[in-house]
Amino acid sequence: MTEAILSGLTGLIAGVSALHWSHVVMIAIGGILLYLGIKKDFEPLLLVPIGFGCILVNIPLAGLMEEEGFLRVIYNMGILNELFPLLIFVGIGAMTDFRPVLENPYTFLLGAAGQFGIFITLLIALALGFPYNEAVTIGIIGACDGPTVIYVASKYAKELLGPCSVAAYSYMSLVPLLQPPIMRMLTTQKERETVMKTHQKTVSDTTALLFPVVITVVGGLIAPMGLPLLATIMLGNFMKESGAVSRLTKASENEIANVVTLFLGLAIGGTMNGEVFVKPQTLLILGLGLMAICLDTVFGVLFGKILYYVTGGKVNPLIGAAGISAFPMSARVVQKEGQKWNKKSYLLMHAMGANAGGQVGSVMAAAVMLSVLKAMGVI
């Protein structure tokens, strides 16, 4: 009788006995992600489910990521087959207005310059000894785009899904802190005070409607491995511009995006098991991710300076910082910074153009990279 009671009681302390120090660290990290999401408003839609998933998976013996565990079911449903990031991209496309970049197509080039960080970080990751597939996944944090990072990580380095996703979403939230010092460091006061001419409306509804279709076909032919990413964001945008399927557009930006975001966050959190996550390599990945985004800003602003000199001072180099995919946050940072130096300078629409160009640029950079890797036989 006593033995039966004792063995029953051991069932109640098994969880505590199986607790490893790395689980405790990860539960604390999960708590920090919840704090950042709720109190500091750092991408709460992602960081809250990621943080909660992280806490859940680090409670031992619960089996949530075992074969029949509910986190594993969600993970298999949409991460293993890369479905979730693609569905979110449909919503992002439906929420994005590409007209500012269509008003000034040269802002596509700012979107290209803002992707240098991906490739430079990839080189540094290789130099630090990461294998090819992991270096590619770490470099893609520089795309500054959550679904793109998750898509590439799910395909080529699943073990890095947790740190890369957390890095991407956390640093995107930190763009208002990261970018201004870099912008000031690389520009002179005269450059920062440049006033740009206001847009005249030059984009017809037909052009706005054809844009997503043309980009999908041309971009898909150039970089077929990235077509899922490109096609889904352009599908969302096409539905929005058509105006004919408002129910689908609204569902994509609301119900679908919200449900998938919840599942995605939980599944990513579910990969953050302490025994796998807590190692020096993770800190290195977080550091490289930060560097990737800073390098994107550096090259974007430098390209903005080139445009400033080439146009005889008509382009404010600050808008180069908006050539990353953190849409529309980066554009607002540029507007605020421009206003600090010259109250007459309204950079928002120009920066939105660069920012939208960065959105397309990041998807194309990932698509081109995947196609080149396929051609090289690496994947």
Next chain:
Amino acid sequence: MMDKWTFGLTLLVVGMGGTICTLILFSLIMSALKKIFPYKKEEK
């Protein structure tokens, strides 16, 4: 399998070059589309 420097530099040159060229192509296509389908105030 090529060495990591060849791999990385190839990706940098071809990857970044491919991205820039593709986006230049997009901007040219968009400029052409704007000329073919010009904005008309009556649309509003």
